Amino acid sequence: MTEPARRAHLVGVGETRYTKWGKIGDVTEHALACEAIKKAVADAGLSMDDVDGLASFAEDRNEAIFLAAEFGLPELRFANMVWMPGGGGTCAAVSNASMAVETGQAEVVVVYRSLCQGQYFRFGQGGPPRAAPPADAPPPTVQPASSMMLASIGFTMPYGLLNAAAAYALPTRRHMHLYGTTTEQLGMIAVTFREHASRNPRAVMGSRPMTLEDHQKAPMIADPHRLFDCCLESDGACAVVVTTAERARDLAKRPVEVLSSAQGTPKGYAFGPFSNANIADEIYATGGCESMAKRLYARAGVGPADIDVAQIYDHFTGCVLMQLEDYGFCKRGEGGPFVESGALAWQGGSLPTNTHGGSLSEAYIHGLNHVVEGVRSLRGESTSQVEDAEVCLVTAGACVPSSALILGRR
């Protein structure tokens, strides 16, 4: 067990402006990373000279060694990128930073994510429609895969499975088949998070109210995913500062303890439904997080009933619904009626969720903004504050190898 003085705490958060993808052109994604890191360190009441660790995930393009040199950090003692792909690694980045401070490898680790889809490429479409090959192009054939990831998706790409909206429609469609889940129930998730965003000045969709009728009338992207079942594509960056309990005691803001963290993937899951048609039948129509959730709760010594507020990774509404079951807030198959009951609403809900608006309505910063909101919701600083919230669940991308945190205020 970690000695109490070294228990990991989240002591600072920072973010840049969040915009629709492609709207940040005056500064680079790299400069945004620096801005978010500086703001988070300042929020904690620390100096950049205190920072000795940097951590990120999801193939962030801003490598720690260069950031450390640019910031003039006295010594970089810990740098880490998560092994899990994409947004599944969000909470694992915080988890790894926590392990670093708890084992004494580092004292102050900043976890960051900067993402300007407009400056590089849009995730959501799987690339622009491919042009017809030129007349003298060689005939289509099998091309060599240069990595296991490319070999994996290269086995399914020829069928046009290139974007997440189509990939995660597959388990969601099966969930609807098995349990009678409806598109209106999915829509309730999007509408609820949009309402939460209406109070959040950072939210990209904060001034765009949405009704269930709006959701139902939105264009179909990949059935059952309509436009508003899909998260935003955004430009922006955010960061979170992790340090020890001892160090946290004297800092600027009320510290938030990492009660537990977990990361993992079930047997045979690989990259999840994006490339894997052979996920075990028992867990195909799930977020793939159930076994990890049990470990997470056990380590924190709490259960689903103890969660006061949740920040659940919402790349797609169906993935939220399946995670609610994975994390034990309702039985398997009952996610639809659970969200229909209004459970996720800030006011009157049994499990206020994504109080910032989530990736569906605040911004898509690969879920690190959910960790930021988790900290705010336990400091009492959320724009949809849950009164006396003491325990917050934060999850990373589901339907891929995933990770999660339980945060607490003691």
Place this chain on the structure above:
Amino acid sequence: MTRWFPDGMPQPLADSEAVAWWEAAAEHRLVVQRCTDCAHTRLPPAPICPECRSDGSEWHEVSGRGEIYSYTVVHRPIALDQQVPFVIAVVALEGAGGVRMISNIVDADPDELSIGLALEVAWEDMSDDLAIPRFRIVR
């Protein structure tokens, strides 16, 4: 020779394990990989059996019939001149020891699709060297 998708669709990317699968496909043979020690079947091709960790395997040809395990109707094109909507499905293959594969369902009205519907393979020759196994509804 029926074509459903344009030449600009993404080409398969294969590591050394999967090349033989595509070679069989070029001959319109749909195969799954079967462990020569414990007979567990698997796709995509991989060097190790996940059940008994044996590295022995053989190619087992299946009937080409199957059923819809799940599906999505996609309304955004992947390649220029591609007809939308198009259907991506998880197909549970008959006689394959439970193995499923990602494919497309062609010549179907999206409204007639449902999980459990019987399918059969429909080969699309993209070139002399590349055939893609798509599926159609058994009528």
